[in-house]
Amino acid sequence: MASFALPLAAAPWTGHDTRLIVMVAVAIAVIVSLIALCDFHPFIALIGGSIVLGIGSGAELAKVVESFGNGMGATLGSTGALIALGAILGKLLADSGAVDRIVDTIASRSGPRLLPWSMALIAAIIGLPMFFEVGLVLLIPIIVVMAHRTRTPLVLLAVPALAGLGTLHAFVPPHPGPLVAVGALKADIGTTLGLGLVAAIPTVIVAGPLYAKFISRHVRTEAPAELVASLMRSQGEGKGTGTNTDQGTDGPTAVRTPGFGASLGVIALPVVLMLAKSIADIAFPGSAWYDRLLDFLGTPLVAMFLAVLVAMALFGWGLGRSRAEVRGIVTAGLPAVAGILLIVGAGGGFKQLIVDTGVADAIGKAAAEAHMPVLVLGWLLAVLIRLATGSATVATTAAAGIMAPLAAGAPTVEASLIALAVGAGSLFFSHVNDAGFWLSKEYFGMSVAQNIKTWSVLSTIVAVMGLGMSLLMYTVLV
Numbered sequence: 001m002a003s004f005a006l007p008l009a010a011a012p013w014t015g016h017d018t019r020l021i022v023m024v025a026v027a028i029a030v031i032v033s034l035i036a037l038c039d040f041h042p043f044i045a046l047i048g049g050s051i052v053l054g055i056g057s058g059a060e061l062a063k064v065v066e067s068f069g070n071g072m073g074a075t076l077g078s079t080g081a082l083i084a085l086g087a088i089l090g091k092l093l094a095d096s097g098a099v100d101r102i103v104d105t106i107a108s109r110s111g112p113r114l115l116p117w118s119m120a121l122i123a124a125i126i127g128l129p130m131f132f133e134v135g136l137v138l139l140i141p142i143i144v145v146m147a148h149r150t151r152t153p154l155v156l157l158a159v160p161a162l163a164g165l166g167t168l169h170a171f172v173p174p175h176p177g178p179l180v181a182v183g184a185l186k187a188d189i190g191t192t193l194g195l196g197l198v199a200a201i202p203t204v205i206v207a208g209p210l211y212a213k214f215i216s217r218h219v220r221t222e223a224p225a226e227l228v229a230s231l232m233r234s235q236g237e238g239k240g241t242g243t244n245t246d247q248g249t250d251g252p253t254a255v256r257t258p259g260f261g262a263s264l265g266v267i268a269l270p271v272v273l274m275l276a277k278s279i280a281d282i283a284f285p286g287s288a289w290y291d292r293l294l295d296f297l298g299t300p301l302v303a304m305f306l307a308v309l310v311a312m313a314l315f316g317w318g319l320g321r322s323r324a325e326v327r328g329i330v331t332a333g334l335p336a337v338a339g340i341l342l343i344v345g346a347g348g349g350f351k352q353l354i355v356d357t358g359v360a361d362a363i364g365k366a367a368a369e370a371h372m373p374v375l376v377l378g379w380l381l382a383v384l385i386r387l388a389t390g391s392a393t394v395a396t397t398a399a400a401g402i403m404a405p406l407a408a409g410a411p412t413v414e415a416s417l418i419a420l421a422v423g424a425g426s427l428f429f430s431h432v433n434d435a436g437f438w439l440s441k442e443y444f445g446m447s448v449a450q451n452i453k454t455w456s457v458l459s460t461i462v463a464v465m466g467l468g469m470s471l472l473m474y475t476v477l478v
Helices: 015-036 042-056 061-096 098-108 112-127 132-150 154-171 176-185 189-215 225-234 260-283 289-297 300-315 323-332 335-356 359-370 374-389 392-403 412-425 435-443 448-477
Strands: 243-248 251-256
Touching (some): 015 042, 015 335, 042 335, 061 176, 061 260, 112 132, 112 154, 112 260, 132 154, 154 189, 154 412, 154 448, 176 189, 176 335, 176 392, 176 412, 189 260, 189 448, 260 289, 260 300, 289 300, 335 359
16 A cells, blocks of 8 residues: 655754744734635735735745745746636536536436436536536526426535535636646646546535435525526526527527537537546657647647637537627626636735745645645645635645645656645635635525535535545555
């Protein structure tokens, strides 16, 4: 069995190491306080915490600013375009009716007992290219209407949907957190994606349909009456006709909706290309023309770019939309991720200060002396930052930055599993400082206590299952 403990530290512990550990704790406390108590945007809070860490560690002021800027630039350079392309792809899928087509097709072929499983599958498919909040907003009408029509307990459908969206958001690129972890840990994105999907399957099953069956006996809730009424009034518009209706300046214009195969194919395209690159690197090493072609096509930026082009062609021009309308959809998809990009960038700046000030080395010494497994350390760091800040992206970014020097030179699979463990820890026990907590509570008409029993416990199951799957795959593969 492979050992996944950190090597013993070569250098002894010093007073400066103690100071660095104290200062990073203070910096994280500053970030938490600014977000939770002062209601600061995480972008501003991360800058404030970075300055506190830089000054408190004894670094020169000019070096603090330079380090933060370098970290922010490097992080956005590696992930910014991918996040933007993912937002555009999600917008094209939503506005074209592709998401509705996938949902309607799968749901129509499910009996009452299979509805929770179908909802988990739908959420997982939608969760591949879309951010958690976007996917949840898209699924809300389906969950509420389906529960109302079939007289199924709302929690029995809501929990699998939340599990599918949350798990894919934490485990799988091209979501912001996993992307940042892959970049910081120098992991292979295709390998991380493949291992993330493997870990996601049992995780979604346990945290989704299985937990839903248990908790639905103890938590009974109904969606807000106004939401149900508005959704039931809107049913039947554009359904079953193969068309959507867009309101233009000259009146409504009929636009066809895509088929199920095309909708699913566009979502799967970047995943297939990235996985094909990793498989080819392992199965067919060399420099033949097809190796170089797959390396190019499987590069995340190229794979996502091609998926967006195909979506524009199939879901835009191919459905009768004008070039101006397609450009409008693409443009509308970008503003929603501006805040995410800033948070990711500032998290990268904070991460770079952690590295440049020597905090990561000090943590490595402490972990080595404790003989803590590297996967457990990455997961635990993400858990602590997640509980403090409420942001999965901030938790992943900061924890991956701390782990980066400790994972330097790690084999490809090991680096990907560390990224997976960090991503899993970033979802641990969502509570009142997390926007996702309030989205779940309000949409599903729950009290705070009910939401803790459902969404908070569910997110904890995902985090623990993710760590367990990471350790299991490490034992088998490394």
